[in-house]
Amino acid sequence: MKPFADLTRFINPRNVAVVGASAREASQGRRLYDNLVLHSAVPGEVFAVNPAYGEIGGRPCWPSISALPEADIDVALIMINASLVLDALKQCAARGIPFAVVMTSGFSEAGEEGQRLEREIAELCRATGLHVYGPNCPGFVNVRDRLGMTFSPAFKDDLNAGAIGLATQGGGLGRNLLQGLSHGQGVGLWFSAGNEVDLEIPDFIAHMANDPQIRVIALLMEGVKNGRRLTSALELARARNKPVVVLKIGHSEAGVRAAQSHTASVAGSAAVNSAVFRQFGAIEVDDLDQLLATARLLTRITPKSGNGLCIYTFSGGTAALAADIAGGAGLPMAAFAPATKAALRKLLPDFASIDNPVDTTADILRNQQASVECLRILCADPGVGTVLFPIPMDYGAITDGMAQAIATVAAETDTLIVPVWMSRRLGGGFQLLETEGLLPFLALSDAIAVLAKAVPWKTPAVQPAPSSPPAAAAASGGRMLSEAAAKSLLREAGLPVPQGVVVANAEEAAEQAARLGFPVVMKVVSAQIAHKTEAGGVRLNIASAGAAREAHAAILDSVARRCPEAKVDGILVERMLPPGGREVLVGVHRDAAFGLVLTFGLGGIFVETIRDVAHRMIPLSRDDARALVREIEYVEILEGVRGQAPADFDALEDLIVRVSDFAWQHREVLHEMELNPVWVGAAGQGAMPLDALIGYAG
Numbered sequence: 001m002k003p004f005a006d007l008t009r010f011i012n013p014r015n016v017a018v019v020g021a022s023a024r025e026a027s028q029g030r031r032l033y034d035n036l037v038l039h040s041a042v043p044g045e046v047f048a049v050n051p052a053y054g055e056i057g058g059r060p061c062w063p064s065i066s067a068l069p070e071a072d073i074d075v076a077l078i079m080i081n082a083s084l085v086l087d088a089l090k091q092c093a094a095r096g097i098p099f100a101v102v103m104t105s106g107f108s109e110a111g112e113e114g115q116r117l118e119r120e121i122a123e124l125c126r127a128t129g130l131h132v133y134g135p136n137c138p139g140f141v142n143v144r145d146r147l148g149m150t151f152s153p154a155f156k157d158d159l160n161a162g163a164i165g166l167a168t169q170g171g172g173l174g175r176n177l178l179q180g181l182s183h184g185q186g187v188g189l190w191f192s193a194g195n196e197v198d199l200e201i202p203d204f205i206a207h208m209a210n211d212p213q214i215r216v217i218a219l220l221m222e223g224v225k226n227g228r229r230l231t232s233a234l235e236l237a238r239a240r241n242k243p244v245v246v247l248k249i250g251h252s253e254a255g256v257r258a259a260q261s262h263t264a265s266v267a268g269s270a271a272v273n274s275a276v277f278r279q280f281g282a283i284e285v286d287d288l289d290q291l292l293a294t295a296r297l298l299t300r301i302t303p304k305s306g307n308g309l310c311i312y313t314f315s316g317g318t319a320a321l322a323a324d325i326a327g328g329a330g331l332p333m334a335a336f337a338p339a340t341k342a343a344l345r346k347l348l349p350d351f352a353s354i355d356n357p358v359d360t361t362a363d364i365l366r367n368q369q370a371s372v373e374c375l376r377i378l379c380a381d382p383g384v385g386t387v388l389f390p391i392p393m394d395y396g397a398i399t400d401g402m403a404q405a406i407a408t409v410a411a412e413t414d415t416l417i418v419p420v421w422m423s424r425r426l427g428g429g430f431q432l433l434e435t436e437g438l439l440p441f442l443a444l445s446d447a448i449a450v451l452a453k454a455v456p457w458k459t460p461a462v463q464p465a466p467s468s469p470p471a472a473a474a475a476s477g478g479r480m481l482s483e484a485a486a487k488s489l490l491r492e493a494g495l496p497v498p499q500g501v502v503v504a505n506a507e508e509a510a511e512q513a514a515r516l517g518f519p520v521v522m523k524v525v526s527a528q529i530a531h532k533t534e535a536g537g538v539r540l541n542i543a544s545a546g547a548a549r550e551a552h553a554a555i556l557d558s559v560a561r562r563c564p565e566a567k568v569d570g571i572l573v574e575r576m577l578p579p580g581g582r583e584v585l586v587g588v589h590r591d592a593a594f595g596l597v598l599t600f601g602l603g604g605i606f607v608e609t610i611r612d613v614a615h616r617m618i619p620l621s622r623d624d625a626r627a628l629v630r631e632i633e634y635v636e637i638l639e640g641v642r643g644q645a646p647a648d649f650d651a652l653e654d655l656i657v658r659v660s661d662f663a664w665q666h667r668e669v670l671h672e673m674e675l676n677p678v679w680v681g682a683a684g685q686g687a688m689p690l691d692a693l694i695g696y697a698g
Helices: 028-037 082-095 112-128 171-180 201-210 227-239 253-263 270-279 288-300 316-328 338-347 362-366 368-380 397-410 428-435 444-454 469-475 483-492 506-516 545-562 622-629 649-665
Strands: 016-019 046-049 059-062 075-078 099-102 131-133 139-142 147-150 164-168 187-192 216-221 244-248 309-313 386-391 416-421 479-481 500-503 520-525 538-542 570-575 582-591 595-602 613-617 670-680 687-689 692-696
Touching: 016 028, 028 046, 028 147, 075 082, 082 099, 082 112, 112 131, 164 171, 164 201, 164 288, 171 187, 171 216, 171 288, 187 201, 201 216, 201 227, 216 288, 227 244, 227 270, 244 270, 244 288, 288 416, 288 444, 309 316, 309 368, 316 386, 316 444, 338 368, 368 386, 368 397, 386 397, 386 444, 397 416, 397 428, 416 428, 416 444, 479 483, 483 500, 483 520, 483 570, 483 692, 500 506, 506 520, 506 545, 506 570, 520 545, 538 545, 545 570, 582 649, 595 622, 595 649, 613 622, 622 649, 649 670, 649 687
Parallel strands: 016 046, 016 075, 046 059, 075 099, 099 131, 164 187, 164 216, 216 244, 309 386, 386 416
Antiparallel strands: 139 147, 139 187, 479 692, 500 570, 520 538, 520 570, 582 595, 582 670, 595 613, 670 687, 670 692
């Protein structure tokens, strides 16, 4: 693998040559030259090279690189026709110039002739040791040392330097990021790599990983030239504790095509790219705004930031919305120390909420100092690592004061404060936060998405486990039916259920199994045991009378050990359905707002893992059932994969309608029901619940 280039003389050149410098105002050659002569702090000389001129702007101009006076030139910037570039590079190599930036377009992105030229440039680099940056690029900008090796007219205006290192494969979007970081921590170095004929994104990552002034590395990538070099550079950045944030274009087919035509590089598989980024510790983001915000946020993160999230605002609705979105993203909410609550209680009115989220109510709007003190109290709490401060509206001088409070406390604490300016009226408060370098978000969801990616949370949020039907029914003061009782009720209502009988002893189990026909399944009957498999209460594929006797004894023994409090009503013996069916779930629960709702999805072991479900209010029509079945994400499992026959959609839809009708008939008392798994055979074989639970409200 090619070693990473030493870019020291490239980053901070003393003398620079501009090949293609022009006297024509507004030409790219003139802007490039002026950026170096007028707007940069080049410590040595800027040599103009163009055979058409003897001087440019009162300074001498030479006809060729070979004709330049004696000097150690570190970088040659080349802005000439593509057909002339190779000869200019050969002159660079002959002069001992170590680096050349080729800004000209018309190479591999343009077709076969351009590809041939790139191959010749690459061979020249291998043969001579010359390093070429580009071609087809806008150049390089060292913002922190005010050095603009670029033809961009915006260079002189985008000079807010900082600890963020940026490497992109596109010039326009890179400039967008520079301008998005116009306040606070900005960009120190910006590499815009172009076609990467020699120097590549990994070379730039490696340099920034070793640069003590760069704290965060941001990447905007369209393609991956050399995956192994990339991962080596990412590994180096991780070893140097430099977080890397990456936006990789090419998740969709259209994005891949655009990336290939733009950079002439291989976009790669999105899934593989994402997996590699995770493997080597890079934070992948979804869009340009996230790249910008995550990179900036990472410059502000401290060891305390991941302790827990506090939401602090003066609007109850905003507090609830923020908490809801944060909970959905899995962010851990901080638990306040007693001293924090006591201090807040002294400052805030009795009707304020001093739990997390904190709702100070609008009362605090009249007292800016109280806002500052509340924020200080929260930031001092050891359990609070990050404070999310949403401001839902612009209130002129009042919200200006809040913004000032945020800026004041942010400057004195190691707790991360993240403001969200939610109003489209970008008032003085927004501008103050912006100029103070706090980069206010404009939407809660954006802020929380970035916090989820950027902050190393120390304690993951505890997600409530989905309640089982018996637990839900018990909580409502209702009663649960056993599987056997539930199936009996369903059979009476005309729903298909397997043939079966409840037996009291092992001998009866053997007799009934033989009568039903082998193989059979045997299951414990108990209203207190919802998950029979976990209790050891299920035996499958019982193929003989002797096996039935043994299964009866084994079930009772296992249930007695694992669920000693459960009341066992017997053992259910059922004829097993043929193999090859697909398992789905059909359930009903009572929603507080909408009443009875039917849920359909993949069943069996997939319910709590894939969670691929869809919902409809009851009652359902046949059209509703048809749409519901096809709404789940993995409906192709039912449609048939790898030559498998389609499932019996007609029977499944019929079952769903019958369940809906049953639930509607019992709507006054039914609390919930679950048929899981429901066996669905191939077309014509039917659909039948293999397990059933029904709970009635008390």
